[in-house]
Amino acid sequence: MRTQWSPSAAPVTPLSPLHPDDRHPCALGPMDPLRRSPSPCTSRPPSPRTPPCEMLGHVGIEAVLEQLKIKAMKMGFEFNIMVVGQSGLGKSTMVNTLFKSKMWKSTLPGLGVPMPQTLQLQSVTHIIEENSVKLKLTVTDTPGFGDQINNDKCWDPILGYINGQYERYLQEEILITRQRHIPDTRVHCCVYFVPPTGHCLRPLDIEFLQRLCRTVNVVPVIARADSLTIEEREAFRRRIQHDLRAHCIEVYPQKCFDEDISDRILNSKIRDRIPFAVVGADQEHLVNGRCVLGRKTKWGIIEVENMAHCEFPLLRDLLIRSHLQDLKDITHNVHYENYRVFRLNQSHALPRGPGWVNLAPAPADLTATPGPWKVRWQAHDSSDEEC
């Protein structure tokens, strides 16, 4: 088998998944190449010292991919997701639907569960396994968000929590004797539930999104979308997109992290549909002889996994099936690095020496946001507009 040498590390063409048997049925709707996950790293062109080599015959380098996979599966994966939104928007139900299990009891309104008086963050961790792939999933809920009369600074506890996780990781990372595998509790994705008013983003939404999209990957969704017709959904979506652009809010997938053309095309399709109009349900009903998850109403059954009814499959595919690794990578390479730079600068690092730094005591108020992204990857195509 003659192998070819490519003369330069050109932008990578979309790779097909390694296993010929695709076990995961993707919702191949309007966005079929959702499977490919964009990568954050550019490959560097070979330095002048690296001469081209033509390999004759099979060496076996590609076995390293298999080795990588085995190691990853042995170690297990971690994923931390946070859901933010007012109560009653179906956050808990959505989480249950996403992971097809009872993460926690979804609260039905009016069942005597007292409304929390203050914003509390609740985390729940589960280990789920599918096809010998272990995933340690942590879901953080924010009951009480936006429920008070005066919602001023209601984002502070959330920011504090997110930054607190970064702080934890940073402390682990700067130890002298550190663990082989630092437990990753950083929030990889924050799903923001927008109430289906049908008009446009409320000031609370805008304030929150502005602050949070600099610290964490934010995916806004239109909650309870079954109260809007298809046309209303589209109009609402366009208005939200307009609002986001007007306020320079970059939600995931961020435009500035697109690696190359194929990434951009893929992500543009996703960006076109953000925010997804979703419906959550964790009860099964019989429809046409099939058992589907859905909400039963007097005028029909809203099937959650039906693309014609709502866009839940798109959300699921984005979060889990295609962009999960990318979410983690962006959190690690961009958001965490930004936080780290911010903290190290705060400590007035020693000017010289071998580069080791003095960390000032962690600030009591962890709500300071580092500001616009300071760490940027070099995109091949530098024709993206910046806010």
Added chain:
Amino acid sequence: MAVAVGRPSNEELRNLSLSGHVGFDSLPDQLVNKSTSQGFCFNILCVGETGIGKSTLMDTLFNTKFESDPATHNEPGVRLKARSYELQESNVRLKLTIVDTVGFGDQINKDDSYKPIVEYIDAQFEAYLQEELKIKRSLFNYHDTRIHACLYFIAPTGHSLKSLDLVTMKKLDSKVNIIPIIAKADTIAKNELHKFKSKIMSELVSNGVQIYQFPTDEETVAEINATMSVHLPFAVVGSTEEVKIGNKMAKARQYPWGVVQVENENHCDFVKLREMLIRVNMEDLREQTHSRHYELYRRCKLEEMGFKDTDPDSKPFSLQETYEAKRNEFLGELQKKEEEMRQMFVMRVKEKEAELKEAEKELHEKFDLLKRTHQEEKKKVEDKKKELEEEVNNFQKKKAAAQLLQSQAQQSGAQQTKKDKDKKK
């Protein structure tokens, strides 16, 4: 606004059963896709005497001809030559760096032979550490130059390890994954080879040299790793020339008494080496380098600089205290230096001032002197002028007197002639 984070303790981490297909089993594929587009780095260090077959083995391993000219035996010391290549096989891109020890074992005094090697390895770790400690760092596209595997070429004497080998391996075993191999194995007969191998392994064990252990904790690779470990050190033969065997071409070395086939497991262990190094354990080698050797280096380096974390409870705290202490110390030093410099500066200024003052004084004196001289001269000139004027006056007087006398004389003369005339009449 009070914030309470309800987080269950770790014991409550329970396994949840899924009631349907969620889809995160594509995670390994996502991860692999990402790594594939990033490309892989692999760095091999070949340690062995000149002419033992390092370059040929590399060519054979990777099925390609790396451009390099053979080294001479006249090197004054050991130096390391690193060459990088980009290889691609199907969709995997590998940045391979091969580091060669040029001149190893050629010197008369080989005491310091291991030093350049250790320095090189440490330098790579240091570079990575520097990058990791930077404030604005970019680890995700950092070109990793740390050595992942060290192939130690043992000369095929058939007896035992040389003392140079033992010393070098001992110095390297805590820094890099060592895989010992017997080079030019076609010069050893089969029964001798077996004895040679066991002698080498027992010597390594008795001297406490930690060579790389193929991992046996993973079910998929445990078996093959265990069977292969028995054959350590691998006796390899390298060749890039192809010889016709049967009806196909194979890499081999042709002798008058027969053909040594490189990929024949009965002839040499080359296939085993390739399996172990590349096809089975490449990722493990990289991981061991990062999580064991690099961490050890990092720990030692940081402790050397005076940082330590004490007991686990007060980890962050004591670290900060150490930081503060170090920082204050440094600031104190800075201040002292500043003081010193300031004092020196002041002193210099004073000196300069004194000098200048002196010079000024001198100047003044000179000026005075000049002035006086000038005045004296002026006076002299005036005196002379006066004298001259007097002389001129005198002269004028004399002249006037003379003229008067002359005119008188003329008058009297004229009168006399007039008188004479009168008389004559």
